[in-house]
Amino acid sequence: MHNLSEQNFIQQLSIDCVIFGYRDKKLQVLVNKLNFNGDFWALPGGFVYHDEDIDKAANRILQERTGISEIYLDQFYVFGNAKRKNLNFIDALIALNPQMLLNGEKNKEEYDWFTKRFISIGYYALVDINKVVPQKTDLDESIQWIDVRELPQMIIDHNAIVSKALESVRLNLDEKRLAFNLLSETFTMKEAQELYESIFDKPFARNNFQKKILDLNVLERLEKKFTGAANKAPFLYRIKK
Amino acid sequence: MHNLSEQNFIQQLSIDCVIFGYRDKKLQVLVNKLNFNGDFWALPGGFVYHDEDIDKAANRILQERTGISEIYLDQFYVFGNAKRKNLNFIDALIALNPQMLLNGEKNKEEYDWFTKRFISIGYYALVDINKVVPQKTDLDESIQWIDVRELPQMIIDHNAIVSKALESVRLNLDEKRLAFNLLSETFTMKEAQELYESIFDKPFARNNFQKKILDLNVLERLEKKFTGAANKAPFLYRIKK
DNA sequence: TCTATATTGTCTATAAATTAGACAATAAAT
DNA sequence: ATTTATTGTCTAATTTATAGACAATATAGA
Secondary structure (H helix, E strand, O other): OOOHHHOOEEEEEEEEEEEEEEEOOEEEEEEEEEOOOOOOEEOOEEEEEOOOOHHHHHHHHHHHHHOOOOOEEEEEEEEOOOOOEOHHHHHHHHHHOHHHHOOHHHHHHHHHHHOOEOEEEEEEEEOOHHHOOOOOOOOEEEEEEEEHHHOOOOOOOHHHHHHHHHHHHHHHHHHHOHHHHHOOOOEOHHHHHHHHHHHHOOOOOHHHHHHHHHHOOOEEEEEEOOOOOOOOOOEEEEEOO | OOOHHHOOEEEEEEEEEEEEEEEOOEEEEEEEEEOOOOOOEEOOEEEEEOOOOHHHHHHHHHHHHHOOOOOEEEEEEEEOOOOOEOHHHHHHHHHHOHHHHOOHHHHHHHHHHHOOEOEEEEEEEEOOHHHOOOOOOOOEEEEEEEEHHHOOOOOOOHHHHHHHHHHHHHHHHHHHOHHHHHOOOOEOHHHHHHHHHHHHOOOOOHHHHHHHHHHOOOEEEEEEOOOOOOOOOOEEEEEOO
């Protein structure tokens, strides 16, 4: 467990990241499956070094998992119930993975560190899924994108963290025009609409959606995109520099 | 300093509260002046016990300072820059208060605890100023309401915390109708309008303000309030139960 | 007592924004 | 050349917001 207990980090404070991507007309979240017996799913997370800004820490965790930096990133909530502990999760993990107990002394330390109550700061990120090559750590069996509406049961309160993150994204989307971070650099209006529909889980009227988005005055129109389909070719757009 | 270093609390995590009240047509914030030489102003704040929800901790701090419980309370931001330390503040305090250094050993411990980097969770509260009797702790010389637009320079980043809190209140006010928490139980429409005007620092049209607020359908109209003024008596309103 | 004055409550008219409906333009298939 | 599906945009209808107007009323002052 990488010397977690060596006090490199601020004690009892963690960061959990809800990394949203968009593919196949679905909003996806990057989650990892832990490299132990049993189905333990978790959000990418980590801890804060003593001399590190919390925003920097969130960025570091994100970069480790996605390979990209300069990501749109926003803290959205602090999860701080007293009963918010890894204890149950760790005990379940150990029950299924008795080999973990072998070299006792060191693990005892880490067990003590890790089973304490943790306050976790939730961050969400909106990324262009095509630019991301998900990176697993050696704690992970795998890391993958999963439809936000089809997430497995995750450890601790990670499902609740995703729900709260989605709620925050919906609230902040209009004013900050964050959504375009989820698309590739150029996109059609239809793609933008489908993205909004998958975020808000409801349909938008095509004509009015186009007007509303263009009235934001943040997009520039590029050449047409010849799709090969039997209809008028749509324009491509990208965010104004 | 009350055995702060005794590890009753989660390390390096604090809570700062921006308690808003409303009086004399002005939005006010509860701040305390520290009981030392020098003008050190601070927001009411505190720490989180190991077995305490962070929301409970914020409530506890609020109750200690205002005497009231069941307060509307919301976390709005985490202040977590690496350079966010009490160090400069403490050193300035000691420079002006050399007597603090007298019983060395114990103070050294507390100095070490208190000058570490702290991550602070910001909470804001909206309270009926008439129900509050501000309570000072023995660290305070005084505690008082000050116009949010006339706050003195405060320690660390407390001025920035207030700014961010006010921003959050403005963003959340419409949907949650929090504002009425700042008024006494019954109030006239004019009082409600003046409150909104002082929060948003801009005027509202009287006729449309009344319509908008009544259309929210959260107020019930009571009897008229005979003010003694030479005009039609206004109705009193209160929040529907 | 009667009139003047200031403020309140509410109505209507206008303006702005949103939503719904319509249709021409176009790229490829038939 | 005609058909079909989709795009871009226009206008009409509806809803919401803002501005203007006026009657009601509680007291002051003539």
